[in-house]
Amino acid sequence: MTTIKALLHGHDANSPAIGAPGRGWLSYGDLRALADKVAGQLHKAGVGRGDRVAIVLPNGPEMATAFVTVAQAATTAPLNPAYREDEYAFYLDDLKAKAIVLAEGYDGPALAAAHRAGLTVLRLASDPAQPAGSFDLRPEGGGGTCDTSEPQADDVALILHTSGTTSRPKIVPLLQTNVAASAGNIARSLDLTPADRCLNVMPLFHIHGLVAAVTASLSAGASIWCAPGFDALKFFGWLADAKPTWYTAVPTMHQAILSRAGRNKDIIEAARLRFLRSSSASLPAQVMKELEETFDAPVVEAYGMTEASHQMCCNPLPRGAQKPGSVGVEAGPLVRTAHEVEDRLVEGTGEVVISGPNVTPGYEGNPDANAKSFFEADGRRWFRTGDQGAFDEDGYLHLTGRLKEIINRGGEKVSPLEVDGVLMEHPAIAQCVTFALPHPKLGEEVAAAVVLREGMEATEREIRDFAAARVADFKVPRKVVILDEIPKGATGKLQRIGLAEKLGLVEGAA
Structure with missing residues (x-):
């Protein structure tokens, strides 16, 4: 399978593909027919192969089917519905978008930015009485000529931006073959079959939801039930x-689910979950164990990133093959460790690098980033992930952290993930994130933000003493901030970089 269109073929036309709350099921036959209809509507609007179509829709079945169908005729570029007008203006210009898909009746900042850029506006009209994910595209203006041929394996299917924590976001083009390869890798890792059903709660402007939940399921002939966020x-x-057989989420979502599990035991017992999946951030070992005990199902932690069309490693099935604290074994691309400066592979701890058909060919219009991120070794082209880690004797990868998040305390390197793991052992701590605090002499100090379990108490001194009994002095957080909630990014991930500033800790760091 080398294109998204090819993924949808060969499945039973009457089998359910897309569902949603209070809606009927869209079958595979319906989905294939919808893709043909959408291609015709795009071509009539002057949008075709190679043209870039931004998609700004709320989470739900239409967002899923818009991505899958538009990608069979043009290039998709999903954007976060929470952006402001200037952010949309930046991304639409950066993407060189030709058109934008907006919900019928939408009159928000994305429309204003699209008008400023002179884009063709494609209104998505859906009827709640129709099967989930059904829609029509109605262009406002547009028309003209376009390439009406089908996208091929080496055409760009999906464009996303990196989060850009410290610099301008980078454009990541993912080819049809990249997305198809990753979907197949994930489906094989999870042993997906047409009998499986994914409950999707991930945002669908993000690679995790788009590929792991939606595209991987479709590649296996399985079904996806799309929640509205x-x-x-x-x-x-x-x-x-x-009645799903699995769901996939980021760790903060899993922790929020666990906080309400006690009052929903009857539903949990009646559920038929075959496994749970976690990705996009490190899942604390304690949370993995609590999830497995709560749902009586294996918890599969996977390791993914945008540049890999999501998945790189995955904890394998069946139950008992998972290692808490590890992101699993190689699951698709080749995964190795490399010297952090020199262009060579190494044994032991190093920068995690990958090579395979799911890896982007390179950042768009950014030769400097490509020169830093890709290198040749052992007859292959490797991509540097920016993560540090090492494989154990069983081939499971254990991450130390993002290289740029490793805390450098006067020359002593501290892994924030290691400190997270220790703090999560404290009986009163429900959630934590360790981060760097600027220091005038040491450069950086260790700090941590924590959320306490409901009904439990702990002081900063008690938490620091707890850590001091378990790690070397230089790893003990100098500052512990107890919060009701830790700030998160748009996809629910906890963000270490910039957290000291967000929490107002930088001024008094001395």
Whole structure:
């Protein structure tokens, strides 16, 4: 399978593909027909192969089917619906978008930015009485000529931006073959079959939801039930309604689900979850164990990133093959460790590098970033992930952390993930994130933000003493901030870089 269109073929036309709360199921036959209809509507609007189409839609079945269908005729560029007008203006210009898909009746900042850029506006009209994910595209203006041929394996299917924590976001083009290869890798890792159903709570402007939940499921002929975003209060109702065999989420979502599990035991017992999946950030070992005990199902932690079309490593099935604290074994591309400066592979701890058909050919319009991120060794082209880690004797990868997040305390290197793991052992701590605090003499000090379990108490001194009994002095957080909630990024990930500034800790760091 080398294109997204090829992924959809060969599955039973009557089998369910896309579902949603209160909606009928869209079958595989319906989905294939929708793709043909959308291609015709795009071509009529003057949009075709090679043209870039931004998609700004709320989470739900139409976002899933818009991505899958538009990608069979043009190049998709999903954008976060929470952006402001200037952010949309930047991304639409950076992407060189030709058109934008917006919901019928939408009159927000994305429309204003699209008008400023002179884009063709494609209105997505859906009827709640129709099967989930059904829609029509109605162009406002547009027309003209376009390439109406089908995208091929080496055409760009999906364009995403890196998060750009410290610099301008980089454009990541993912080819049809990249997305198809990754979907196949994930489906094989999870042993997906047409009998499986994913409950999707991940945002669908993000690679995790787009590829792991939606595209991997479709590659296996399985079904996806698309929730309108993540809501811990509604999750268990969705679990009862959707009857999924699995769901995938980031660690903060899993922790929010666990916080409400006690009052939903009946639903959990009735659920038929075959496994749970976690990705996009490190899952604390304690959370993996608590999830497995709560849901009586294996918890599969995977390791992914945008440049790899998501998955690189995955904890294998069956139950008992998972290692808490590890992101699993090689699961698709070749995964190795390399010297952090020199262009060579190394044994032991190093920068994690990958090579394979799911890896982007390179950042767009950014030769400097490509020169830093790619190198040749052992007859292959390797991509530097920016993560540090090492494989154990069983071939499981254990991450130390992002290289740029490793805390350099006067020359002593501290892994924030290691400190997280220690703090999560404290009985009163429900969530934590260790981060760098600027220091006038040492350069950086260790700090941590924690959220306490409901009904439990702990002081900063008690938490620091707890850590001091378990790690070397230089790893003990100098500052512990106890919060009701830790700030998160758009996809629910905890962000270490810049957290000291967000929490107002930089001024008094001396």
